[in-house]
Amino acid sequence: MEREHIIMAKQVALYVLLVSVAIAGITTAPPLTIVILVFFGFKIYELVYFRSAKFIAIKNRISAHIQDRNDLNDHIEELKSTHIGADMTRRGHSDYHDNSKWNFKRSGFKKITNAPNVYNCSRSVCDGSRRDPMKYVCKYFGFSADEPTLSKFENMLNNFTAVEDGKNSLTSEKNEILASISDDVPFLIKKFSKKLLAKKLGFKDVDLSDTYYPSFKFQYVSAGGNASTENTIVMDIPNLNAMVNYLNDRIKWKKSVAGQRALMTSALRKHILERDNYTCRQCGISTYAEPHLLLEVDHIIPVSKGGMTTEDNLQTLCWRCNRTKGAKLNV
Ligand SMILES: [Zn+2]
Missing domain, CATH: 1.20.58 (Methane Monooxygenase Hydroxylase; Chain G, domain 1)
Structure with missing residues (x-):
């Protein structure tokens, strides 16, 4: 008083x-x-x-x-940090110097020459990457058409879709409060x-930009430095869907898995949410009760523990239950 x-x-x-x-x-x-x-x-x-x-x-x-x-x-910040392991340094290190007289100096070029997401290539490769982006990303950034790679991209797609939904929830909730x-x-x-x-x-600053999407860049610079082209492929939601489909078309499935497994695309995600009536299968909360609730699609048996992407193994969870489940699995 x-x-x-x-x-x-x-x-x-x-x-x-x-x-x-x-x-x-x-x-x-x-x-x-x-x-x-x-x-x-x-x-x-x-x-x-x-x-x-x-x-x-x-x-x-x-x-x-x-x-x-x-x-x-x-x-959401945790979901944003999902990685696909694109790192060209895993191929080994070397010490490279460009000692030529003209020594190309266009600003910005030198900085990104050694960036792991930039591939310096011929003009025809750069053009090719525009025609067939997923094929070129796989070929030049070292993603092989196999199940673990597909799972990584599916996981990234699932998490990033939750991020996009979550960003809307954050804004709506703030306005509501x-x-x-x-x-x-x-x-x-x-x-x-x-x-x-x-x-x-007490509101935390929220980063609503979409700069968290990984991007791959093909860059061609002529020997004299006068001509250059570049093509950037951002792994946003449409491109992640394209990548999942591209990899699936190229994987040589084992007989036991072929035909049983669904693809974790945006369409399947939507289907599971509808099937579960937008209700968390753990705590029973729904978007009817909480309109801005973030709902996620979860593998009941995680992929890391041998669970498959089948409708039986997928469920709708609210972000709180999914977060608790994730924390328990990581212990
Ligand atoms: Zn829940």
């Missing part, structure tokens, strides 16, 4: 100071000074508001909801301190 009185006293003192400075300023100062005064006046108002008991009460009221959303964000407290937050704060309000409430 006493602390609140001190805060109140401080607030009053600040307002008095602000108002007197403002009056003194407005009567004597040129326009620029007025702008500066208004700016600092608002900053002080902000500072006082975010320390007020009223704001802290709002924050406490919604803290569990915000924590849940931040957990979802962490989960902010709407629920809208009546309690002063107009000026809502209008001019939107970002700071989100930060003070």
Whole structure:
């Protein structure tokens, strides 16, 4: 109680100071000074508001909801870091120098020459990669048409689709939380301190860009450096679907597996969610109860433990149950 009185006293003192400075300023100062005064006046108002008991009460009221959303964000960040193991360094290291006189210096070129996702090639290979992207990625970045590679790409597709769905959930949930407290937050704060309000409430910064998709680049530069072409293939959702289908067409399946296994494409994912009526098979929560809920498709017996991509072995789980399951499996 006493602390609140001190805060109140401080607030009053600040307002008095602000108002007197403002009056003194407005009567004597040129326009620029007025702008500066208004700016600092608002900053002080902000500072006082975010320390007020009223704001802290709002924050406490919604803290569990915000924590849940931040957990979802962490989960999505983990899904984003799915790797397919494209690393040309596994072929070995060497020490290469270009000692030619002209020594091509176009900026940016040298930096990416040795990047693991860039393949320096002839003009015809670069052109070929445009005509048949998945074939060229496999051939020049060392992905063989076998089951483990296919599983990796399917897993990546499944996880990245969840990321894309999850990003929408994050945005919708944030808007929903902010709407629920809208009546309690002063107009000026809502209008001019939107970002700071989100930060003070405890929202984590969320990266909504799609730069996490791996990309492969074919690059041709002529000997003199005058001519160059490049072709970048970004492994986004449509390309991951294309890759899964491409690999499947080329795999020589063992008799026991052929025909039994489904392909974990976006279409199958959608089918499983529909089959399970958008309901988590573990805890029973659904998108009917929680409209922005992130639902994922899970292998009941994980692929790493010999589980197959068959409809019987796939189930809908909410992100919370899937995360708990993942954590248990990793122990
Ligand atoms: Zn669940």
